[in-house]
Amino acid sequence: MRTNTVGLIATAALALVLTACGTTPEPDQAAAKPSTTEATLSPEARASARAAAGIPADPDTATATAYIADLNAIDGDIVHGKDEKAISRGLNQCRSIKDGKDRAKLIDLTNSRFSSPNHPEGHGLPKAERILDVVHKRLCPGF
Template identity: 55%
Template sequence: MRTRTTTTAAIIVAGLLVTLTACGSSDDGKKTTKPTISTEDRAAAREKAGLPPKPDAATTTAYIKALNAIDADIVHGKDEKAVDRGLNTCSSVKSSPKDQAKLVDLTNQRFTSPSHPEGHGAATAEKILKAARTHLCPDF
């Protein structure tokens, strides 16, 4: 239950971050700007949701490389999606750091692809989990 609450909070925070930083246009075609939030507020929101900081380019590259070394179908050309799934995995790690079986199961559910709609299996999920912990949330 706690994992669902944390995951739901993470999704809501992520949605708010996207909404608050987006620009759009009004019905009459004029450009409108929505309020933006500061980097500090964004970091605080991520922390409150149990998410680690957004990885820098080098960390992202190392993480994607690690996933592709396991199986290229894990990322399947969607680097940003793989990073988002990894960050959500870190949220689960933070809420249940000692429950390896639960973390492997959640990781398997998160990391799906068109050729693996039910996940890649427990053995691969364990490797994905290790990559996320190593590269995205080593302090969790």
């Protein structure tokens, strides 16, 4: 069921993109028309789309603070001052957890996802395993 829902969302998004490619608006029209992105969706529509894709809701302030603190305790370069990016990466990692990928694959994905300017290839598998545990504990414990 999840795969079908995600497939339908992807198909709908592709249809929107292909439809948009069919015309070229004048420069002033392009600036006036908002694109259909997550930023322009209503909060309800955004939450619904995220839930359908297996991505949990944004954490509350206390949860986000604890999550960032846990990541910084592993290595301050994981977050590197970009809290929102770390939260976004964690929420995307939750989708991989929910999809039922095996632990070794999850650790590899975590290492790829949580890169930084000083660690463009990730922070290594031992740290990635700890990051994965923090993501699971703080952002998606029900998965």
